[in-house]
Amino acid sequence: MNAPILIVGGGPSGLAAAHALARVGQRCVLVEKAPRLGGAPILSGYAKLVPSGEWARDAIGGMVERVTADSLVETHTGTTIVSFSGAPGAFTATLSDGQTVSAGAAILCTGFTHFDSLNKPEWGFGTFPDVVTTTQVEQMISSGRGVRCPSDGRKPQRVAILLCVGSRDRQIGREWCSKICCTVSANLAMEIREELPEAHVYIYYMDIRTFGLYETKYYWKSQEEFKVKYIKARIAEVTSDGQRLIVKGEDTLVKRPITIPFDMVVHAIGMDPNLDNKVLSDVFGVALEPHGYIGRRSAYGNTAETSRPGVFVAGAAMGPETIDDSIAQGHAAALAALGLVAPARAAG
Numbered sequence: 001m002n003a004p005i006l007i008v009g010g011g012p013s014g015l016a017a018a019h020a021l022a023r024v025g026q027r028c029v030l031v032e033k034a035p036r037l038g039g040a041p042i043l044s045g046y047a048k049l050v051p052s053g054e055w056a057r058d059a060i061g062g063m064v065e066r067v068t069a070d071s072l073v074e075t076h077t078g079t080t081i082v083s084f085s086g087a088p089g090a091f092t093a094t095l096s097d098g099q100t101v102s103a104g105a106a107i108l109c110t111g112f113t114h115f116d117s118l119n120k121p122e123w124g125f126g127t128f129p130d131v132v133t134t135t136q137v138e139q140m141i142s143s144g145r146g147v148r149c150p151s152d153g154r155k156p157q158r159v160a161i162l163l164c165v166g167s168r169d170r171q172i173g174r175e176w177c178s179k180i181c182c183t184v185s186a187n188l189a190m191e192i193r194e195e196l197p198e199a200h201v202y203i204y205y206m207d208i209r210t211f212g213l214y215e216t217k218y219y220w221k222s223q224e225e226f227k228v229k230y231i232k233a234r235i236a237e238v239t240s241d242g243q244r245l246i247v248k249g250e251d252t253l254v255k256r257p258i259t260i261p262f263d264m265v266v267h268a269i270g271m272d273p274n275l276d277n278k279v280l281s282d283v284f285g286v287a288l289e290p291h292g293y294i295g296r297r298s299a300y301g302n303t304a305e306t307s308r309p310g311v312f313v314a315g316a317a318m319g320p321e322t323i324d325d326s327i328a329q330g331h332a333a334a335l336a337a338l339g340l341v342a343p344a345r346a347a348g
């Protein structure tokens, strides 16, 4: 019998890899450091996902259920890998609880870390309670509490969503576009307008990147059907006049300074490299790419390969990624790992 395949990280990409392998009869060991599976959509309490409109707890929760019900997947939660040695087909991993696991190959599905808005102090997070992040608004919606100002529980009448917080910002060392936050923000803006039809919702942007088919479903729909207003601007700071939050900056289309009051300001936070990536790089002997995500060896050959033979990578561990692409990459990595451990194809 083949050695199992080790999958590190139980978010959408890791769950997809485990399910794909189990479906073809391959055993795997899934190691997740959080107390439960599901990755960012479950651990951070996302609400309705783009583009499917399904609740994260149903869509990703369903992926968790089918993996935990599968006898070919051995799951360890609240666990990390402390050492990893050997060669393709015959690796040994030591888990943080002291157990050892034999593995024919490994797939790193360790995802990303949400940008911490405290690193952008001029935009008011951590100073004013009604400056929140997209994940906090997702949690307000998914918990059923509704969108409320944290300071006093009132319904906000004016909401500003600031895009590219912790992305496309060279001053704080984050040049990358986080890919999904324009679309997520347009979706959240529509959800806020649906729940609070009296509220005015503004999106402040540098560029709008509702890529591919999302342009119609999110960018245009949010303006035409939900009356969300888009303002191209450079935001300088978020302050308070004692009653309301004040967003200051420059409207870059008309080149005029703006000073606008709001009840709630939402940071559309980006996707940082996983804070664990240095440790993962050391333990697994894999190279990181220059921004700090896990590097892949080739863009076209076998997209899932890392710098170390037998160790593969998928999902947001490689860079900002959507859920559907993370799932596809989990499948690709599963196939690549399976190709390594499965009996060689008969000659001829």
Ligand SMILES: Cc1cc2nc3c(=O)[nH]c(=O)nc-3n(C[C@H](O)[C@H](O)[C@H](O)COP(=O)(O)OP(=O)(O)OC[C@H]3O[C@@H](n4cnc5c(N)ncnc54)[C@H](O)[C@@H]3O)c2cc1C
Pocket: 008, 009, 010, 011, 012, 013, 014, 031, 032, 033, 034, 037, 038, 039, 040, 041, 043, 046, 048, 049, 050, 051, 079, 080, 081, 109, 110, 111, 112, 114, 134, 135, 180, 184, 269, 270, 271, 274, 276, 280, 314, 315, 316, 317, 321, 322, 323, 324, 326
């Ligand atoms: C605010 C926000 C909203 C979003 N909404 C959407 C959306 O609606 N639709 C969409 O397509 N995308 C959305 N995304 C992107 C989405 O979160 C990612 O595409 C997705 O989570 C990537 O899945 P993943 O499995 O690769 O990584 P993750 O979801 O990050 O999962 C990684 C898993 O690995 C575990 N892990 C990390 N380090 C270790 C370690 N050292 N050892 C063991 N386990 C470890 C983590 O605990 C986690 O469970 C959103 C992103 C943000 C920031």
Ligand code: SF4
Pocket: 163, 164, 165, 167, 168, 176, 177, 178, 179, 180, 181, 182, 183, 207, 208, 209, 268, 270
């Ligand atoms: S997806 Fe939009 S909000 Fe996110 S970093 Fe890219 S341009 Fe900015």
